[in-house]
Amino acid sequence: MTVRAMFHICMELWGIFICLICACGIFIATPHKTRRTRIKILMQIACMLLLGTDALSWYFRVDADETAYYMVRISNFSVFCINYIFMSFFATYVWLTVSKHQHRKPAALRAVYALSVIGILLLIITQFTGLFYYFDDHNLYHRGNFYLLSQAIAVLGIALCLFMLISYRKNLDRIIFLSMMSFFVLPVLATIYQALAYSFSLQCLAIVISTQIMFVMDTVEMNMRFHSQQAAYEKARYEAEHDGMTGLLNKEAGWKHMRKYFDRMDSHDEAMLMFVDIDDFKTINDTYGHTVGDFWIREVASQLRHIYRQDDIICRYGGDEFLALIRNTASEQVLETTLGMFFQQLARTSEQHGQDVHCSVGVCRIAAADGASLGTGRADGDAIGSVDFDQCVAQADLALYETKRFNKGTFTVYNYDRSQPAPANIRA
Known part of the structure; x- marks a missing residue:
């Protein structure tokens, strides 16, 4: 075996390995196999067969025994035949990419299929007449008088695929268009070179390399499109x-998240639900304008978000009113400390702007199942049953109403399931 033959075989074996990895990647990465995906896998299989049969032809060439006699003929026939079949696969891939689910196939696609069939029929005739190629007594390959016809068929098929791609250019993203255009460069150059000078199997290698480049760029574009769609979905x-x-x-989302939390609560869980309302907001709008009113809505929201934890649920309930669920705590000290910070920061900001802006807060406190902590006379360990979210909202709303009625700028706490407010009306 010559050094050139060994070089060919090594390159083609590496190519088969790469195609196998790519085919497995396409198969695994796409759980739902579309027709386009199946064509991509078939093209990878065709590339592997093309390289494998060409490697066999290089391995058995010049050897004159009976096995080599048949293997050279089978492998050379397979190389030409797979080239024509691959041309049909590629034309189908182009059409599936550009068609956007159109069912009517263009004349160019049908012409490529026809060229592939004609090429295979002439190839069969070649086995008896030496039309495209023949073998001498030393089992050495030679080109026939009509070898250029075999290449012309391939070039014409590629030209039809290119025509189809350009005709439907508007249906493609820029990256996909460029990736498919790149396929035409190497195979066409290799075909022209191989038609003029016979040395390396450049045509086979060019087809395989161009296919991998095209599929890599296609995968990159698909990933970019997927992430773009994900980003758009997340934004929406x-x-x-x-x-x-x-x-x-917003109110709907906040309500949904809070209700979901309450549905999972049991007798050992605790939380605090509170309404926050900007006092005399209409007066603020009338006195300072709606732009200033919008500033204070954003300011109160910012302070609430800053004071409470990320896993607490805070929503804008509507207008100048906010609803907050402080999870996993019913500590009055925590409540007094956090609301104290809120009122103090709000007072500082109000003073800086020379405006009198303050908030009233109503709280419904849901303590754990402990009779002493609730002040209800229950014994330790008695269950308090499920926590009714709507009742908590109603009690927090009543607490806010009482604060605004009797002592604006403070907060009032109702313990869950109590008819009387707890003595916790504290001015910050």
Whole structure:
């Protein structure tokens, strides 16, 4: 075996290994196999067969025994035949990429299929007449008088694929278009070179390399499109759940998350649900203008978000009112400390702007199942049953109403399931 033959075989074996990895990657990465995906896998299989049969032809050439006699003829026939079949696969891949689910196939696609069939029929005739190629007594390959016809068929098929791609250019993203255009460069150059000078199997290698480049760029574009769609979906979902002015959850989303939390609560869980309302907001709008009113809505939202934890649920309930669920705590000290910070920061900001702005807060406190902590006379360990979210909202709303009626700028706490407010009306 010559050094050139060994070089060919080594390159083609590496190519088969790369094609196998790519085919497995395409198969694993696409759980739902579309027709386009199946064609991509078939093209990878065709590339592996093309390289394998060409490697066999290089391995058995010049050897004159009976096995080599048949293997050279079978492998050379297979190389030409797979080239024509691959041309049909590629034309189908182009059409599936550009068609956008159109069912009517263009004349160019049918012409490529026809050329492939004609090429294979002439190839069969070649085995008896030496039309495209023949073998001498030393089992050495030679080109026939009509060898250029075999290359012309391939070039014409590629030209039709290129025509189809350009005709439907508007249906393609720029990266996909460029990746498919890149396929035409190496095979066409290799075909022209191989038609003029016979040395290396450049045509086979060019087809395989161009296919891998095209599929890599196609995969990159698909990933970019997927991430773009994911980003658009996340943005749409965020906008659907969040208030545009404050960035907090809107009423519907906040209500949903809070109700979901309450549905999972048992007798050992605790929380605090509170309404926050900007006092005399209409007066602020009338006195300072709606721009200033919007500033204070954003300011209150920012302070609430800063004071409470990320896993607490805060939403803009509507207008100048906010609803917050402080999870996993019913500590009055925590409540007094956090609301104290909130009132103090609000007072500082109000003073800096020379405006009298303050908030009233109503709280419904849900303590754990401990009779002493609730002040209800229950024994330790008695269950308090499920926590009714609507009742908690109603009690927090009553607590807010009492604060605004009797002592604005403070907060009032109702313990869950109590008819009387707890003595916790504290001025910050």
